[in-house]
Amino acid sequence: MYFRIIRNDIKKSKLINIIMMLFIASAAMLVSLAAVLTVNLFGSIDTLMTRAETPHFMQMHSGTIDRSRLELFAEQNGNVEKLQIAEFLNIDGAEITIGENSLAGSVQDNGLSTQSSDFDYLFDLDGQAINASDDEVYVPICYLKDGTAKVGDRIRICGKSFTVAGFVRDSLMMSTLSSSKRFLVSDNALTALKDSGSVEYLIAFRLKDQAGISDFETAYTSAGLERNGPAITYPLIRILNAISDGMMIGVILLVSLLIVAVAFLCIRFTLLAKMEEDFREIGVMKAIGLRVSDIKRIYLSKYAALAGLGCTLGCVLSFAFKGMLLENIRLYMGENEDAGIAILFGIFGIVFIFFAVLIFVSGVLRRLRKLSAAEAVRFGTTQEKASKNRRLSLSRNRLMSTNAFMGIIDVFSRKRLYTSILIVFSIAIFITVVPKNLYNTLSSKDFIEYMGVGNCDLRFDI
Known part of the structure; x- marks a missing residue:
C-alpha cells in the first residue's frame, strides 16, 4: 500500500519531488565530503609529522x-x-x-x-x-x-x-x-x-x-x-599545515549546512502545502478511526523514500568528487594511513542527513494531532484566526488592484509559510555571493597589503 501511495504521489508532482531529492542529495554529498576531507586532512598531517619527527619547539636564529x-x-x-x-x-x-x-x-x-x-x-x-x-x-x-x-x-x-x-x-x-x-x-x-x-x-x-x-x-x-628570529611550536605547525585546506573544508561545511537548511525549509513548505491539500482526506481518515501515527506513517514513507534516494545519490557523488578534492592534501601531506576511517565518517554524515530529514518531517507532522476531523471534513482547510490588523481592509484599498491586495492579505495571514520562502531565497543568495566574495578578498592585492606585505619594489628588514 505504501509503495502505491508513494508512486502515485511522486507521479502527481514530479518536479517538486525531484527538486527536493536533489537538495537532499546536495546536502548529503557536501556533509559527506566535509567529513571525508576533515578526517583525511588531519590524518595526513599527523602521519607526515609523525614520520618526519617534526620538532616540538623550533627557534630560528640569525647571528x-x-x-x-x-x-x-x-x-x-x-x-x-x-x-x-x-x-x-x-x-x-x-x-x-x-x-x-x-x-x-x-x-x-x-x-x-x-x-x-x-x-x-x-x-x-x-x-x-x-x-x-x-x-x-x-x-x-x-x-x-x-x-x-x-x-x-x-x-x-x-x-x-x-x-x-x-x-x-x-x-x-x-x-x-x-x-x-x-x-x-x-x-x-x-x-x-x-x-x-x-x-x-x-x-x-x-x-x-x-x-x-x-x-x-x-x-x-x-x-x-x-x-634572534621567530619561534614556533608543534601545535602551531599543525595548525599552519591545516589552515589552507581547512578553509576550503570550512566553506564546504558552511555551504552544506546552508543547503541542509534550504532542504528542510523546502520540505516544510511542500509538506504543509500537501497537508493543506489533503485536509479533507485526513479528516475522513481520522473520522473512521485511523490513528494519527498511521497517517503520519503515510507521509513519512514518502519522505523516507525521497531521503533514501537523495542520500544514495549524494553518496555516489561524494565518492566521485572526493578524489579531486583530496589531490591538494595528498600532494602536500601524502596519504592518510587511516583512509578507511574517513570513508566511515563520510557514510555516517550521509546517514545523519537521512535521519535528520525523517526527524524533521516527523516534527512537522505533529500538527496533525491538533487537526479536528469535523473541521477538516466540513471546511477542507485550516481555519486561521482572523487578523486583528484593521488597516488591511479591502474596502479601504485605493493603492493597488484587488488581486494584488488579496495576495498581500494571504501572505500576512500565513506568515510562517511564506517566511520559509523568504529564508530559502536569502540562503540561496548567501551561498552564491559569500564564497565568491571570500575568494575575491583573499586574492586581492589590497588584502595582501593589509596582511603586511606591501606593494613595493624594495624592502629592508632591520
Whole structure:
C-alpha cells in the first residue's frame, strides 16, 4: 500500500519531488565530503609529522651561536629528548632561476638546507627521505603547484647550475602561510654556496612530553638563549599545515549546512502545502478511526523514500568528487594511513542527513494531532484566526488592484509559510555571493597589503 501511495504521489508532482531529492542529495554529498576531507586532512598531517619527527619547539636564529651552551641547557632540562642545530642558508630570490622563471619577485624567504640527521626529516613526493647528490636540488612543493618548476628543469643558484631532481615535502615550512621555504641540497653544495647567502640557524628540540611545550618555551626564554628570529611550536605547525585546506573544508561545511537548511525549509513548505491539500482526506481518515501515527506513517514513507534516494545519490557523488578534492592534501601531506576511517565518517554524515530529514518531517507532522476531523471534513482547510490588523481592509484599498491586495492579505495571514520562502531565497543568495566574495578578498592585492606585505619594489628588514 505504501509503495502505491508513494508512486502515485511522486507521479502527481514530479518536479517538486525531484527538486527536493536533489537538495537532499546536495546536502548529503557536501556533509559527506566535509567529513571525508576533515578526517583525511588531519590524518595526513599527523602521519607526515609523525614520520618526519617534526620538532616540538623550533627557534630560528640569525647571528652567532653558542652550541655548547645550548647543549648544556638540553642536558639540564629533563623534558628534552633530542636537540638539533641545522643551518638554513638564506638566498636572495634574484639569485635563484628555475628554467626561465626567476624568483626575484617571490615574497618567500628562500633558502638552502641539507637533510636532517636526527629528526625534522624532508621527504620526496613518494614519502621517502631525500638524499640529494651534489648536482641535484629538491624544490619546495609550492613551486610545483604554481608551475614554476618541474622535474628535470635546470636551476641556477648564485651562478651555480643544478638539476631539479624532485620536490620537498617539508612538515615544518610547507604551509603557504610559512614565510620560509627550504630547497634541499647536498652537504657539499651547501658548503660551496655558503658565502653567497646569510646563514640562519634552526635550533630544534624534540620533547619527551608534548604537554610541557609551553613550560619549555618559557624555560628557553628565561635562560637567555639564542632567539634572534621567530619561534614556533608543534601545535602551531599543525595548525599552519591545516589552515589552507581547512578553509576550503570550512566553506564546504558552511555551504552544506546552508543547503541542509534550504532542504528542510523546502520540505516544510511542500509538506504543509500537501497537508493543506489533503485536509479533507485526513479528516475522513481520522473520522473512521485511523490513528494519527498511521497517517503520519503515510507521509513519512514518502519522505523516507525521497531521503533514501537523495542520500544514495549524494553518496555516489561524494565518492566521485572526493578524489579531486583530496589531490591538494595528498600532494602536500601524502596519504592518510587511516583512509578507511574517513570513508566511515563520510557514510555516517550521509546517514545523519537521512535521519535528520525523517526527524524533521516527523516534527512537522505533529500538527496533525491538533487537526479536528469535523473541521477538516466540513471546511477542507485550516481555519486561521482572523487578523486583528484593521488597516488591511479591502474596502479601504485605493493603492493597488484587488488581486494584488488579496495576495498581500494571504501572505500576512500565513506568515510562517511564506517566511520559509523568504529564508530559502536569502540562503540561496548567501551561498552564491559569500564564497565568491571570500575568494575575491583573499586574492586581492589590497588584502595582501593589509596582511603586511606591501606593494613595493624594495624592502629592508632591520
